[in-house]
Amino acid sequence: MMFATWQIGLDIQHESIRAVAVQRQRQGWQLRHWWELPLPEGTFRDGLLIDAETFTNVLLDWRKELPVRHQLRVSFPTQRTLQRPIPAPDKRLAEPASDAYIASATARQLQMTPAQLCWDYLASQDVAEPHLIIAARQMDVAALIKSLAAVQLYPATLTPGASALPALMAPCHLGKCEYLVHREGNHWLWASTETTPRWGWADTHAVPTIIDWCQQFKTEPEKVALSFARPEPLPTGFLQLDAWSALSRFQPPLPRHGGIFTVAIGLAIGRVSR
Incomplete structure (x- = not known):
């Protein structure tokens, strides 16, 4: 049965791996599970996999938790x-x-x-x-795929993390905004809401604040939906990008701060071309 398959978004960042598993039900997307797997410092550097052995060791026990029927969608470093x-x-x-x-x-x-x-x-x-x-x-690309295959993980898609954000636009009811922006510790991920979305990455050393980001992209706060991987108050005037609102049924307990899973949810619910 097609509905028995878990769709899993796997978002790989320098400090941790974030994963969200969902199933498509008649009522909408149902949350099956979420995971946050810490990564030792030095596993990745500037988006490059440096320590493949550590990376696969972190994934090894997690792989055992997955059902036989699953479809994996993995982020590739946007930078x-x-x-x-x-x-x-x-x-x-x-x-x-x-x-x-x-x-x-x-x-x-x-x-x-x-x-x-x-x-x-x-x-x-x-x-x-x-x-x-x-x-x-x-x-x-080959280095990442090889490391995933070492623990029997075979992605259906390998896609830049920022390009997963547009999948959240319709289910999160964000049709009136121009950009979806997600803040990680040292960078911004962004995507436009055009029919053919543009997307990208910006270093926070060059673009320190979301106001700086808006000035660079010549847009206004009310046209930007924003999420944070770390707990931060939403600045005045911006729309909330709450990826969890794309799901209709939940499997408690839920994470304390859901923003860390924004990209993972976008990956999990995004379309896969056949």
């Missing part, structure tokens, strides 16, 4: 990815030739070889509009 437009290929090209064109065009923009890249794209609806390319270094 290790790029989102770039490239001209759409000629529609007369067959799929292999079209893919080869996209890979070559992306590699040229990033001054890398196609073999060094892992990429995907959002196709434009209009031939005059560019495709939106999402790219990361092949070696970074």
